[in-house]
Amino acid sequence: MTDQQLAERLQPIFEHLHENPEVSWSEVETTAYIANLLRQEGFEPQTFENMTGLYVDIGKGTPKVGFRTDMDALWQEVDGQFRANHSCGHDGHMTMALGTFLLLKELAPTLPGAVRIIFQPAEEKAQGAKALVRQGVVDSLQFLFGTHVRPLVELQDGTYAPALYHGAAKLFTGTITGVEAHGARPEQGVNAIEVAAALIDGIKRLWISPTQSASIKMTQLQAGGTATNIIPGSASFSMDARAQNNETMEALTVGFEKVAAAVSTMYGASIEYRVDAHIAAAQVDDTAKSIMQQAIIDVAGIENCAPEVVTPGGEDFHFYAYSKPQLQTTMLGLGCGVTPGLHHPQMTFNRQRLPIGAQIITRALVLALQQVERSE
Template structure:
């Protein structure tokens, strides 16, 4: 493996450049899927694609795979220099590059592998839907271990340091509609003011109690009501609620609280309120054995001084849905300290690409340890 890695660096730079310059948003990663599949085929691998969705996976080694590595492949849709476009500002281009590099290294040493490995190229992470789709297809069912990776901002990890686990928080995004009753501004008693109903929801959200020892928040982030006439009491409004919690248990408490607020405000005003969960990202469920394999791999590659404690971060990550749905799966994510600036999801985000080869080395060693 040590002989292969130095020769891989120029290839990884080429792969990253292509992926960075050809971003595609969630569920539209058609060319990305095709590009990765062709690379794997050129390396004498047999990638498996899907007829009904983007993404792919490949197995390396003999027998049923017991260890897996997952990367996300989608980009964000955001404004860059005044133009809305697909943009890799969350590091998925780097994650894909490391996954491809790991696949190439494992393929080169396939005859030495004591078991099989599955590399998963998952779509739609940014919509928190891709992991669920892969679970539904049974792609992780044979796995005992699953590893992932995410580049980290300077606020969390110094450039050139690495964490054996990322404790992401849970997030739940709600959208709702208020149906009240329109009325003339001079006769408010004849209407049900959707804005006042929305105000009561906001007040109720502020009174939801959760465990004060666990970081959490719930707040309204969008509200739309009324037209161009100021003398009409609006009878309809739409809104969004963003809920965050560091644990899944507290997220359940927040969810119950939101439902209670909805019911009480409906009863108070006689309005009808619909509420839908648009996205649910679960908090990290990190396995100690997987964490120790990743910790040892980091120390093997860069030494103890560059190995940091696990990172606790309020951000969310679709990766953790795998362990949420399959609690027996032993999983952790490598935190790659690569100087992400100005920050994740910033339209001009950049990072030290020289760390990608180190990531490949660490990930490969973790996989070999798990095997």
């Protein structure tokens, strides 16, 4: 398949995916569309009984090398109306995955092993990777690659990075239960707002190494009713924690738990909370990164191979290596002029980079198969 033929094949695929966005765990039509396309090419994709998403294997034997793409869109206000919207580039990621599939199909007779292409739901909720791990989808893999379009502040259009070092994130939600009282008799109550203020003050005093990037803060607080002369006895809150690596995130988590316990004891209030989402920080494997770097050089030239990118954002992809430490992973950073920025309702990017991204990914998968063959 020539470069022009690949570009022409991928254009209507991207347009369909872009124009039919679906939010996390609702990627029903997207799953059906991709499965149908794969069947038309003579392959039998594997879907799931109780969730969206799918995967397909190409080549002979048990797959040892894989590529994962995300599928879901964001729910956000666009031109005054809330709707599903592909403002994080997942439409482009799926297009590259399908381009990779088409290229691998041509190479199938000569592949030294099998490749698994995974279409993962619910990346934006940081739940899809965990669900696929439970399904055993990555159990046989040694290498797993991913990709993400990058904003101009990180990568120039037409350049490509062999690794993305995303940070870790945890989202907590919780409730504070104190005692309601009359505003004239505060000593008879336990003010949930004052408890929340103490919680905020406590987490601000957590000590993290100055060499590490980290933050934890309260992002939502609801307390009290319509009467201003009642001391509120209950409140609900949300916390957002960020760290550049998993060890620092663990330190933040332990610190928050200690602060919550201390404030609860001090005020005689109950503080209950749960982790709604946990996004692991990148654990990039050096061999996987070198394979991706060589793939970039082979396809786009050494002059377009950019350094690895360190970014404060989170990405559910890294949960695979977090849960399966033996898995060797990295993500291709696709410099495609994302503007104004990721998650902006009017986000756009240079779609002409998608076929090149598919070629780089395909080359990386072939190189990884060769690496596996040499090590066996």
